Amino acid sequence: MRTAPTVTAALLVLAALALVSGVAAAQAYPSRPIRMIVPWPPGGGTDGTGRILAQALTEELGTQVIVDNRGGASGRIGTELGARAAPDGYTLVMGTVAPNAILPASGAKLAYDTVRDFAPIGLVATSDYVLVVHPSLPVKSVTDLIALAKSRPGQVNFASAGNGSMAQLAAELFKLLARVDMVHVPYKGGGPAVTATVAGEVSVYFGSGPGVVPFTSTGRLRALATSGKKRSKTFPGLPTVAETLPGHEAVQWFALLAPAGTPKNVISKLHAATAKVVGTPKVAQQLAAVGSDPDVSTPEELARHIQAELAKWRKVVKASKLSFD
Structure with missing residues (x-):
């Protein structure tokens, strides 16, 4: 007659021990x-x-x-x-x-x-990302780039770190807001993408600051703007893309x-x-x-x-x- 209460008590003890063990593990x-x-x-x-x-x-x-x-x-x-x-x-x-x-x-x-x-x-x-262009591209501002892309639909290409990368989406948003047609060229990572831009294989790239600064500082790439809502602390001298294209933030x-x-x-x-x-x-x-x-x-x-x-x-x-x- 005492079997059920005994089993119940044992289960309660085991549950209590498990709870204490779990709390102790979490505390540790x-x-x-x-x-x-x-x-x-x-x-x-x-x-x-x-x-x-x-x-x-x-x-x-x-x-x-x-x-x-x-x-x-x-x-x-x-x-x-x-x-x-x-x-x-x-x-x-x-x-x-x-x-x-x-x-x-x-x-x-x-x-x-x-x-x-x-x-x-x-x-x-x-x-923030930095919008850079190869120096052979005759542009010095976001406004210049939009005007050039409008005058050459489907002829200006941009690099990215791969399909679905932030670099691609920053450029896709740029295209939508500027209403321009530019061609996407994906690479296998940010390193190959910036290397291709420096080499002139592509003309435009939204790259990470550390990835592009060694080349913007030596004139091998030209920085036009940053991709944040407000000016970057790292690049205070650069305008944002949003100053020309309201709504651009990547x-x-x-x-x-x-x-x-x-x-x-x-x-x-x-x-x-x-x-x-x-x-x-x-x-x-x-x-x-x-x-x-x-x-x-x-x-x-x-x-x-x-x-x-x-x-x-x-x-x-x-x-x-x-x-x-």
Whole structure:
């Protein structure tokens, strides 16, 4: 007659022990190294930002945060890997606009859902692009470039870091707003794209600051404008494209994400650590060296930001009739 109560009591004890164990584990987090997936190859802006953050978090959290570069397919390979990881706080993803907004907005066949499969931790930094042209192109301003492209429909080409890259979408938005016809020439990454522009294979490119400055400073490329809503702190002398084409804003962003289902207290701890280190002068200087500006947000603000970016780029992709499958 006492069997049922005895079993019930035993189950309650086990449940209590599991709860205590779970709380203790969460309080001890992190107790082993954390992997940060950067879904781009080594050497680019995302990699640089990710490594700066990983080193700062290593010092702040007291455990090693290891960058794991998983580049390919405009960021979708590494992002998919992160979406499938265990939601225990030991795998994080450096999210960027291409795999987390542009590709999902395009309707591309992805093995992840950028909203459903990730828990936002917070925005880390943003980076404007620089509109550059080969010096042989007879233009010195955005107005000049628009006039030239209008006079030569289908004859002015622009480089990008690949189909679905931010560099492409910045140019596609430019085309839409300026009502010009320019030809897209995709390359396998920002390095090859800027090299091709310097060589004169293509005429126009929206590139990262660190990628183009060595060439603008020596006259091998001509900088016309930056792609943010307001003038860049890194390039204060350059106007924005938006000063000529209102509504043009194409900014790279870097955000820390975790697999959906990661415990909220782990998300909170990671957000607090990220906000603290990104707010230091040391990290701000390091980010500036790779062309990024600190831009911290809460998890809730990041979630809203991603939704807004999805809506924005969905309109551009549809209007430009783009497909990235």
